[in-house]
Amino acid sequence: MREIKSIAALAGAFSTLPGVGKKTALRYAYAVIDMSEQEVDAFCAAMKDVKSQVRLCSVCGNFAEDEVCELCKTRQPKQICVVSYPKDVIAVEKTGAYDGAYHVLHGTLSPMNNRTPDDLNIKSLIGRLGGVEEVIIATNPDVEGEATAVYLARLIKPMGVKVTRIAQGISMGSELEYADSVTLSQALGRRTVL
């Protein structure tokens, strides 16, 4: 069966989104056919608005509508939580357990992928450390996230700023039986006194 070109093209566009395979992309394309023209216009306008209105905060690198983002405008930068991506800011904010400032690296160090410190938003982090009491490194607990954490700690500690790392261990609600052994051995090694 010959595919309809315009549907195949739209499915191709959808398949560039993260985690969208061929079948899902086609399903989305079909959903667009069922939309009204007004809905399609609004969808396109929303895409273009995001491109034209969202920029990176000049202080922390998070997404912002203005020169400086809402969080940088309102939070005391005595603590700075360093994350890899803007979505990680949302994850930390959702906990409600942190009310300090953020810094978004836009990636992690990865020699494999040729991502060096110059490719990350690190210089502006160093430039804003005056008066900062603690830098909390909240990169992912994987090889790249760990490497990035170690690199940042070596860079920042000599400047007299306390550097901490989010705790690693058994997830809340999980069962020991099913925990992978790396996580479990780390949970043992980093046990805390009750």
Next chain:
Amino acid sequence: MREIKSIAALAGAFSTLPGVGKKTALRYAYAVIDMSEQEVDAFCAAMKDVKSQVRLCSVCGNFAEDEVCELCKTRQPKQICVVSYPKDVIAVEKTGAYDGAYHVLHGTLSPMNNRTPDDLNIKSLIGRLGGVEEVIIATNPDVEGEATAVYLARLIKPMGVKVTRIAQGISMGSELEYADSVTLSQALGRRTVL
């Protein structure tokens, strides 16, 4: 944390796609921010192209670029396979086991949702039955699909056309142990002689 309006608006648009929840929609919106302006323009153009170029085949109701779709142009309508949605045509075509024509109803009968025969593409099906030897009803094996099949059979059989229904039973590669009992009892009831 106050959301950035344009990101929230785009995530809202994505969440209208089938099976897309809040979190996935936000992930897609973030992916759009990372696209180049050219990519966003191409994406929008693809959406608008689909709306302007895809229409319904005047014969079978499937998606088409012209007045009549590719399948209606090339297939002998001695057999007509009746499906609920255009995506079902793709599923049947993928089997490679069918080379007849199709007819797309664009829905199923559903008294619960006030979908009556008049809401479906049934009239044009009746109008094309001259010379047809068999109508294969390939609606889903659920309550609405079955009701639609029974309705169509009652309508078409008196016209002297053979009406068949795709077989129901145990799926290839599945295990009896895990089959739901409705499916298993149907598989028993419709057993075939070896």
